[in-house]
Amino acid sequence: MAEIYQLDNLDRDILKALMANARTAYAELAKNLSVSPGTIHVRVEKMKQAGIITGARVDVNPKQLGYDVCCFIGIILKSAKDYPSALKRLESLDEVVEAYYTTGHYSIFIKVMCRSIDALQEVLINKIQTIDEIQSTETLISLQNPISRTITP
Template identity: 75%
Template structure:
């Protein structure tokens, strides 16, 4: 598998359509793109096997589930060798929904969701800052998320 899968125009059209609605029937896509349903199936399977399509998922609204606080935490580790251990401990926290190993001011940058500021404070004090490998943190609270989208082929 190459790092960048080659997608032709039909692959891109199929991928864009699936990104809008992953449940659209292959027969409907076939009619829309003037090809057979078998062609759509083969193309989708190819994109799955090359890792272009990683899966499908249900998108939920965190606010509707009571998660009112979204924040980003920049984490500085005591040493670069502490990364695997710190990451394993962060992965165990349900509140951490994304994590990135970064260059710049922080070693790790995480996205965290909590139901309240009080819960955020408890997670910071009782969980993240208790990780032995963490030297310091900086928290940025998100006020809104005006842009959220996937990359397009």
């Protein structure tokens, strides 16, 4: 079993700073945290090797790009063995931005972003519901996203 990397306060402070702005230079982090840039580099590399830091990204506002409709779709598969092939088909759809394999009523729960309700209808009828492995779906349209955050280190 792999050893779990134990975060200390410096690691947490580094993560918080990088999560707020992944482009922050190590030298600036070092100055703000009263350590050397080498220390920052070593800590970041250790967290990368431990799988804590998995990358850096740019967050975009979907509405500013014209994606006005966000919805969540619960999917019931015909059979549990259909999961891999259904997931492969869903992954090929640009509108599907997240997918979860779940317990409970749904086998898969996905997040879909579309430019309009008409576009959502097109995705549902001509893309998602044509996947043979899917027995049924339930769509929930998001009205707003008042909380959006990641886990605090």
